Amino acid sequence: VDGRQQVMVEALAYLSLYHQEQGNFAGFVPQMARVHDEIMQTGTYWQGEDELAYGARVAWRNNSRCIGRLQWKSLAIHDMRHLQTAEEIYEALVEHIRWATNGGKIRSAISIFAPQVPGEPGIRIWNPQLIRYAGYKNSDGSITGDALLCELTESMRHLGWKGGAGTPFDILPIVIQMPHQAPMLFELPRDIIVEVPLSHPEYSWFADLGLKWHALPVISNMRLEIGGVSYTAAPFNGWYMGTEIGARNLGDVERYNLLPLVASKMGLNIRSDRELWKDRALVELNVAVMSSFARHGVTIIDHHTASRQFMHHQRNEAEAGRPLPADWGWIVPPLSGSATPVFHTSYEDRLLTPNFFAQEDPWRTTTI
Amino acid sequence: VDGRQQVMVEALAYLSLYHQEQGNFAGFVPQMARVHDEIMQTGTYWQGEDELAYGARVAWRNNSRCIGRLQWKSLAIHDMRHLQTAEEIYEALVEHIRWATNGGKIRSAISIFAPQVPGEPGIRIWNPQLIRYAGYKNSDGSITGDALLCELTESMRHLGWKGGAGTPFDILPIVIQMPHQAPMLFELPRDIIVEVPLSHPEYSWFADLGLKWHALPVISNMRLEIGGVSYTAAPFNGWYMGTEIGARNLGDVERYNLLPLVASKMGLNIRSDRELWKDRALVELNVAVMSSFARHGVTIIDHHTASRQFMHHQRNEAEAGRPLPADWGWIVPPLSGSATPVFHTSYEDRLLTPNFFAQEDPWRTTTI
Numbered sequence: 001v002d003g004r005q006q007v008m009v010e011a012l013a014y015l016s017l018y019h020q021e022q023g024n025f026a027g028f029v030p031q032m033a034r035v036h037d038e039i040m041q042t043g044t045y046w047q048g049e050d051e052l053a054y055g056a057r058v059a060w061r062n063n064s065r066c067i068g069r070l071q072w073k074s075l076a077i078h079d080m081r082h083l084q085t086a087e088e089i090y091e092a093l094v095e096h097i098r099w100a101t102n103g104g105k106i107r108s109a110i111s112i113f114a115p116q117v118p119g120e121p122g123i124r125i126w127n128p129q130l131i132r133y134a135g136y137k138n139s140d141g142s143i144t145g146d147a148l149l150c151e152l153t154e155s156m157r158h159l160g161w162k163g164g165a166g167t168p169f170d171i172l173p174i175v176i177q178m179p180h181q182a183p184m185l186f187e188l189p190r191d192i193i194v195e196v197p198l199s200h201p202e203y204s205w206f207a208d209l210g211l212k213w214h215a216l217p218v219i220s221n222m223r224l225e226i227g228g229v230s231y232t233a234a235p236f237n238g239w240y241m242g243t244e245i246g247a248r249n250l251g252d253v254e255r256y257n258l259l260p261l262v263a264s265k266m267g268l269n270i271r272s273d274r275e276l277w278k279d280r281a282l283v284e285l286n287v288a289v290m291s292s293f294a295r296h297g298v299t300i301i302d303h304h305t306a307s308r309q310f311m312h313h314q315r316n317e318a319e320a321g322r323p324l325p326a327d328w329g330w331i332v333p334p335l336s337g338s339a340t341p342v343f344h345t346s347y348e349d350r351l352l353t354p355n356f357f358a359q360e361d362p363w364r365t366t367t368i
Numbered sequence: 369v370d371g372r373q374q375v376m377v378e379a380l381a382y383l384s385l386y387h388q389e390q391g392n393f394a395g396f397v398p399q400m401a402r403v404h405d406e407i408m409q410t411g412t413y414w415q416g417e418d419e420l421a422y423g424a425r426v427a428w429r430n431n432s433r434c435i436g437r438l439q440w441k442s443l444a445i446h447d448m449r450h451l452q453t454a455e456e457i458y459e460a461l462v463e464h465i466r467w468a469t470n471g472g473k474i475r476s477a478i479s480i481f482a483p484q485v486p487g488e489p490g491i492r493i494w495n496p497q498l499i500r501y502a503g504y505k506n507s508d509g510s511i512t513g514d515a516l517l518c519e520l521t522e523s524m525r526h527l528g529w530k531g532g533a534g535t536p537f538d539i540l541p542i543v544i545q546m547p548h549q550a551p552m553l554f555e556l557p558r559d560i561i562v563e564v565p566l567s568h569p570e571y572s573w574f575a576d577l578g579l580k581w582h583a584l585p586v587i588s589n590m591r592l593e594i595g596g597v598s599y600t601a602a603p604f605n606g607w608y609m610g611t612e613i614g615a616r617n618l619g620d621v622e623r624y625n626l627l628p629l630v631a632s633k634m635g636l637n638i639r640s641d642r643e644l645w646k647d648r649a650l651v652e653l654n655v656a657v658m659s660s661f662a663r664h665g666v667t668i669i670d671h672h673t674a675s676r677q678f679m680h681h682q683r684n685e686a687e688a689g690r691p692l693p694a695d696w697g698w699i700v701p702p703l704s705g706s707a708t709p710v711f712h713t714s715y716e717d718r719l720l721t722p723n724f725f726a727q728e729d730p731w732r733t734t735t736i
C-alpha cells in the first residue's frame with residue numbers, strides 16, 4: 001500500500017465513524033468525495049473543524065490506558081493549526097496552560113497545531129509534559145529533581161539553557177522544534193503556573209520537607225492521529241489523579257524516590273520490608289497530595305472515585321454498543337489495586353483509531 | 369488428532385525437556401520407546417517417580433501467575449498415585465496438611481493422586497483449598513464467613529453436611545469424589561490446622577475484632593498436566609504472601625469486606641474516598657497479618673520481599689536460557705503495586721506445559 005492509499009483507508013474509516021456517530025448519514029458521501037480528491041492531489045487533507053474536534057474526543061475515548069475517559073465528550077478543542085512559527089506556538093501553549101488551569105478549577109483541553117506533511121518531520125514539542133521539573137545529575141552521582149527528566153535536562157543544556165536555580169523543582173523551559181528547523185527554547189512565565197505545596201493533615205513535619213507539585217498535567221509529546229492525519233504537536237490535559245503524583249512521581253525509585261525519607265520521618269523501621277513501611281509511607285504521601293490539592297482549591301481526583309467513574313464509563317460504552325479497549329495494567333491504580341472495582345474486572349485491549357501514540361524522543365534523532 | 373496422538377506429542381515434548389534439563393541425553397530414546405508402546409496400547413502411560421517429581425516442579429516454574437517461583441526446585445513430592453479410595457485420599461490429605469504445616473515452619477509440597485484415565489472423569493477434590501472457611505447466607509441477605517465459599521458451602525449442605533458452629537471462620541469439610549462415584553464428606557481433625565489470631569502492633573482494639581486466618585494455603589482444585597497425563601487431584605501448597613490474606617481474603621468486597629470496619633475503628637471518615645480511608649485500613653490490615661504470623665512463628669512472606677525474590681528468579685531463568693512466562697496482573701501485588709520492582713517490569717506471557725490448570729467446579733457438573 002502506498003502512503004496515499006493508507007491515508008484514504010483511514011480517512012474513509014474515520015469519516016464513516018464521524019458521520020455515523022453524529023447521525024449525519026447524508027453528509028458522509030459528499031464529504032468523502034471531497035476528501036478523496038484532496039488526498040489524490042496532495043497526499044493528505046485538511047480536516048473540518050468539527051471533524052477535528054470530534055476526532056480528538058474519540059482519540060481520548062479510544063486510549064486504552066486512560067482511566068479518566070468518562071469525561072471524553074467534555075474535551076475543549078483549541079484549533080491552532082494556522083500557527084506558523086515556534087513563537088506563535090509558544091504563545092498558544094502559554095494560553096493553553098492559563099485557560100486549562102483556570103485558577104485551579106481545571107478544564108480538559110487540547111491544543112492542536114498544524115498536521116505533519118506526509119514524508120516530512122512534524123512539529124515537535126520536546127517536553128513530555130508542558131510543566132515538568134528538571135533533573136540534575138550531581139557530581140557525587142545523586143540526582144536533584146526529577147530523575148526521569150535528566151536526559152531532557154541535559155539536552156536543554158546543550159541547546160543553551162542556562163539551567164534553573166538548582167532546586168528539586170525547577171520548571172523546565174519549553175523546547176519547540178518546527179519541521180527542518182533547529183529546536184527553540186522558551187521560558188514559561190512563572191505567574192501562569194500553579195503549584196501546590198504539600199502538607200499533611202496530621203504530620204506537621206511534612207510541610208517542612210518542602211515538597212510541591214504543579215497543578216496541571218499537559219502531555220505534550222504524543223501524536224494525535226485522526227483519519228490518517230497525524231498531529232505531532234497536540235498537547236492535552238485533564239486533571240491529576242492523586243496517585244500519579246503521590247505514588248508515581250514522588251514515590252517511584254526512578255523518580256523522586258521519597259518513600260525512605262517519608263517513612264523515616266514517620267518513625268518507621270525502614271530496614272524491615274515486613275513491617276510495610278513502604279506501604280505506610282506511600283499512603284501518607286498520597287494523603288498529603290489529596291489534602292493539599294483540596295486545600296488549595298485545585299481539581300484532583302482520587303483513584304477510588306476515578307475507578308468508579310471508569311466503571312460508569314464502561315456501562316455507558318456498553319449501552320452505546322461500543323467496545324471498551326482498556327489496558328488493565330494501566331487502568332488499575334498503582335496504590336491499593338484490589339481495593340478498586342477495576343482490579344476485579346477483565347478488559348480486552350485493542351488498538352482503535354483515532355488515538356494518541358507515543359513518539360520517539362526528538363533529542364535522540366535530531367541532528368541539528 | 370486423536371487423543372492418543374495428542375498424548376504422544378505431549379509425552380515426547382516433556383520427556384525431551386526432562387532428559388535435557390537433567391543432562392541425561394542417553395536416557396531419552398529408550399524411555400520414549402517404552403512410553404510410545406504404552407500409549408499405543410492403553411492411550412496413556414504411567415510416569416516414573418522422578419519424571420513425575422520433576423514435572424510437578426516444572427509445572428510450578430511454568431505457572432505465569434505465581435510470584436513464588438524462585439523456590440521451584442524445593443517442592444516436595446508426595447507420590448500417592450497408588451491410593452484407591454476416598455478414605456485413603458482423605459488420610460493422605462490430613463498427612464499433607466500436617467507435614468507441610470510443620471508446626472509453622474511451612475514446607476512446600478504437592479500430593480499427587482492417580483491420574484485421570486483418558487475419556488473418564490478424574491478424581492476430584494471439591495474444595496478450592498483444603499482449608500477454607502464456610503460462607504453462610506443469612507436470611508437478611510448478609511453473609512457470615514467467606515462470601516466466596518457460599519456456593520460450595522451450600523453444595524455441602526446438599527451432600528449432608530450439618531454445617532459448622534456458624535462463626536465467620538468455620539472450617540469446611542473436605543469433599544472427595546472418585547470417578548463415577550458419589551462425592552464423600554470428611555471433617556478435618558481440628559488439631560492439625562494451625563490458625564493465627566490477628567492482632568495489630570499498635571491498635572489494641574484490633575485483637576477484639578476476633579479475626580484470624582489459617583497458616584497453610586493448599587490449592588486443591590487445579591489439574592496438574594505433565595507430558596500429556598492429567599492429575600485432576602494434586603493439591604499443592606507454598607506459604608502465604610501477606611497480601612493474599614490482608615488485601616484479598618479479608619479486604620475484598622466479595623470476600624470478608626473488612627475495610628469499612630477496620631477504617632471505622634481507626635477513626636477514619638469512611639464517607640470520603642478522597643481521604644484514602646480504604647488505603648489506610650488496607651495497609652493496617654496487612655500489618656496485622658504480617659506481625660501476627662511472625663508472632664506465632666508461622667512462615668509468611670511480604671510482597672516486597674516476594675517481588676525481589678521474583679526479580680532474582682527472573683535473572684536465574686534468563687541465565688538458564690529459559691523464557692519466563694508471567695502474567696503481570698497476577699505478579700504485581702494487589703497492594704502498593706508501584707512500590708515493587710515487578711510493577712516496573714514488563715513480562716511476556718505464554719502457556720508452557722507442564723502446568724497447573726483451572727478445572728470446572730464439580731458441583732456444577734456432577735449429576736449425583
Ligand code: HEM
Pocket residue numbers: 056060063065066067068069071075108109110222236237238239240241244301306330356
Ligand atoms: C480529566 C481527567 C483525566 C484523568 C483523571 C486522567 C487519568 C489518567 C491516568 C491516571 C493515566 C495514567 C497515567 C500514568 O500512569 O502515567 C492516564 C493516561 C492517559 N490519558 Fe488520561 N486522564 C484525564 C484526562 C485525559 C485527557 C483530556 C486526555 C486526552 C484528550 C487523556 C489521554 C490519556 C492518554 C493518551 C494516556 C496514556 C498516556 C501514555 O500512554 O503515556 N486523558 N490518564
Ligand code: HEM
Pocket residue numbers: 424428431433434435436437439443476477478590604605606607608609612669674698724
Ligand atoms: C513458596 C511460597 C509461595 C508463594 C509465596 C506463592 C505466591 C503466590 C501468589 C501470591 C499467587 C497469587 C494468588 C492469588 O492472587 O490468588 C500464587 C499463585 C499461584 N501459585 Fe504460588 N506461591 C508459592 C508456592 C507455590 C507452589 C508450591 C506452587 C505449586 C507447586 C504454586 C503454584 C501457583 C499457581 C498454580 C498459582 C495460580 C493459581 C490460580 O491460577 O488461581 N505456588 N502464588
